[in-house]
Structure formats: structure tokens, C-alpha cells
Amino acid sequence: MPAVSVSDLTVLPRVPALSPVATQRPVVSITSAPSSFEGEGFPVKRAFAGVDLRLLDPFIHMDEMGEVDYAPGEPKGTPWHPHRGFETVTYIIDGIFDHQDSFGGGGTITNGDTQWMTAGSGILHIEAPPEHLVVSGGLFHGFQLWVNLQKVDKLKAPAYQDLRSSEVGLVTSADGGSLLRVIAGDVGGVAGPGSTHTPMAMVHATVSPGGELNLPWRRDFNALVYVMSGDGFVGPDQTPIGTGQLAVLGAGDALRLSAAQTQQQRYAAGLDVVILGGLPIREPVAWAGPFVMNTRAELVQAFADYEAGRLGQPIVHGDVGGSL
CATH class of the missing domain: 2.60.120.10 (Jelly Rolls)
Structure with a gap:
């Protein structure tokens, strides 16, 4: 597993001992993630399926991507798609993913890296394996988590954090x-x-x-x-x-x-x-597809803004580099 590993754990700091009065958290539920397909057809497990959103708050959704060992020509990604009102956290354990957005941002994440995207007011986004991985095939494993934003933050300007494994x-x-x-x-x-x-x-x-x-x-x-x-x-x-x-x-x-x-x-x-x-946000959640807002009216507006091109337009790969 290429995600960060340490050959000698004794050199690391240790978790402090629990307080004698610490209360262990009981198990409320255990659920099994159903398998599905996302994007252009890569396999995922829906980790939060069947769990009440109130128990997940402030999290909305999580997919485990893979683990899959692709043959040459098999690696797949997602087409261009919009987001508004939350953050996506994409953590790659094995493999490599390129990402790009409608405002010229983008980058590459690989073994142990995380791409943290604040979709905020809205963005178009695409994630795909690089061409050399499509040609060669190889192992791919990671997950994507959706973190909700408070109402006051839902229309913030989009932003990225590219977190490297070394950090x-x-x-x-x-x-x-x-x-x-x-x-x-x-x-x-x-x-x-x-x-x-x-x-x-x-x-x-x-x-x-x-x-x-x-x-x-x-x-x-x-x-x-x-x-x-x-x-x-x-x-x-x-x-x-x-x-x-x-x-x-x-x-x-x-x-x-x-x-x-x-x-x-x-x-x-x-x-x-x-x-x-x-920390639970405890605000109303109106969620439809790629948008997570507080009210149905805000969802309708998000779809209208997307259809009108106000979340940006797809950029031909390679036309614009850099990051937000």
C-alpha cells in the first residue's frame, strides 16, 4: 500500500493514554456498503448508504473508490460535473488521478495525497486517470468524502488545498x-x-x-x-x-x-x-445530485445557474494550468 507507511513505528509520537474517566463511545449501528459505479464506470462502495444524515452530520456522502487492478485501457474517471454548497475531499491510497476545473485550477494527486476542494458558490470539475495510466493499467484505490458547509459558507469562492503525503x-x-x-x-x-x-x-x-x-x-x-x-x-x-x-x-x-x-x-x-x-452543523439539508444546499429553492437556483453556465464551462485538457 503506497499511502504513507513507516517501517519503525517506535520513532513516532504515541497517542496519549486515555483519562481514567474517559467514556468509550458505544456502537450505534454497523452497516455494509453496497457496491455501485460512478463517473464513467469505475467501481465504488457507498460507505454511508442507509445511514441517517443526522448521524453523519457534518458529512454527507463517502465513496470508497476501488480497490481495483485495471488492465491496460480500463482506467476510468468522471466526465465534467458541477458542485455547489460543500467540500469534496479526495484521498488517493494507490494510483494517480488528475483533476481540473472550469476556472483553470487543477493538479495531480497520487499515493497518499489529498485534494481538498471547497466547491462553495459553484464549480465544474473533472477527475480522470492520466493517459499513461490508461495505457498501462494498474492499481487504483482511494475515497472521496463530501463535507457539508454551514449556510454562511455555502457561497464562498471555490478554493483548493493540495495536501501532499509528506505533509x-x-x-x-x-x-x-x-x-x-x-x-x-x-x-x-x-x-x-x-x-x-x-x-x-x-x-x-x-x-x-x-x-x-x-x-x-x-x-x-x-x-x-x-x-x-x-x-x-x-x-x-x-x-x-x-x-x-x-x-x-x-x-x-x-x-x-x-x-x-x-x-x-x-x-x-x-x-x-x-x-x-x-462538529454537527444542525442546519436543514436539501441535497440533489451534485448540489448540497439548505432549501429546495436554493437547489432550483443551483440547477438554473449550472444550466446558464454561471458555474463556468469545461476547459479543454491542457489549455490552462495552475491552481486556485
Whole structure:
């Protein structure tokens, strides 16, 4: 897995021990992500399918993209598409993706990089594998998270953050058996590089077989754990959880994860998870396709603005470079 790895976890700072009065977050629900296809036909798992938006708040949607090993000629991306009213966070674990927008922004993200796009008032966007990857084929794996914006921020000017793998905060568990890659927020005293409008934390954690992770977690945040691969347990009662499943956790100020001692051969690295938490916005959500607003009238306006070209026009690849 090319996403950031460390050969010797003992050189990293460790998550501080939990307070003796810390309350472990209980498991509210565990759901399994259905498989689907996105864009021009690349496979995804809908991580939040079937979960009440009120439990996800401030998050809206998350797709795990792949893991897929493309044959030559098979890699696919998305056509030009609009966004308004939220942020997209695209994290690439394996592979490479080019992105471009209707205002001349764009770039390339690869193993362990994150592209954080504030769609704000509206933008057209395209994501695609580079031509050399289409020709050669290869492994592709990542995920895209949609983070809601408060009403006051929904019409901000679009902006990008290109977060490189070298910037990711690194910390290990108290037992030295877990690697945490902190992309946003402050986790275990280590800050991620992502600057967020909505207070939140995002972590990619790998828990080695038999390892345990006890993680302090802000009480005013929600807490979600999505398993990309492996078998393990979550919560104070150590409820079983496995590949493609999402755990929604209840109130508390700590969360507990552990990896099964015996893993299937293809999951030899242990339990690989995305841990998310954020401060709920608690505003009305009106969501249709690529737009996330507060009212139906705002959605109607978003579609009208898109049809009228007020979110910009597609740019021929290579015509404009740089970033917002």
C-alpha cells in the first residue's frame, strides 16, 4: 500500500493514554456498503448508504473508490460535473488521478495525497486517470468524502488545498501497533495539514493484527469508522466489524478499535480504516445530485445557474494550468 507507511513505528509520537474517566463511545449501528459505479464506470462502495444524515452530520456522502487492478485501457474517471454548497475531499491510497476545473485550477494527486476542494458558490470539475495510466493499467484505490458547509459558507469562492503525503501527520497507538495518518484535525496531539471550514478530524489508520487502538476523541464531534480492509472489533463491547462496513458510534470522549489476531491472507497488514468526526452543523439539508444546499429553492437556483453556465464551462485538457 503506497499511502504513507513507516517501517519503525517506535520513532513516532504515541497517542496519549486515555483519562481514567474517559467514556468509550458505544456502537450505534454497523452497516455494509453496497457496491455501485460512478463517473464513467469505475467501481465504488457507498460507505454511508442507509445511514441517517443526522448521524453523519457534518458529512454527507463517502465513496470508497476501488480497490481495483485495471488492465491496460480500463482506467476510468468522471466526465465534467458541477458542485455547489460543500467540500469534496479526495484521498488517493494507490494510483494517480488528475483533476481540473472550469476556472483553470487543477493538479495531480497520487499515493497518499489529498485534494481538498471547497466547491462553495459553484464549480465544474473533472477527475480522470492520466493517459499513461490508461495505457498501462494498474492499481487504483482511494475515497472521496463530501463535507457539508454551514449556510454562511455555502457561497464562498471555490478554493483548493493540495495536501501532499509528506505533509500528513503521523502518530502511533500506545501499544505501538497502529499507524495513524492524520489528514485533518488534531488527533493524539498530532495535527493534519487540512484546513477545514467545519471543525472535523479525518484519519487513515492501520491496526496491525492483534493490535488495539484507544483514541481520545472530541466529545462534541460525532464518530464514524469505515473499514477498507481487514477484520476487527469496535466499541467498548468489541463488536465485530469487517471490510466494507461502517460503524456509527455514540456519545463519549474515546473510541476503541482492535484488529483480529488472525487475518485473511489478503489482509495481512491488519485492519485498515478511515476514522471521521466532526462538529454537527444542525442546519436543514436539501441535497440533489451534485448540489448540497439548505432549501429546495436554493437547489432550483443551483440547477438554473449550472444550466446558464454561471458555474463556468469545461476547459479543454491542457489549455490552462495552475491552481486556485
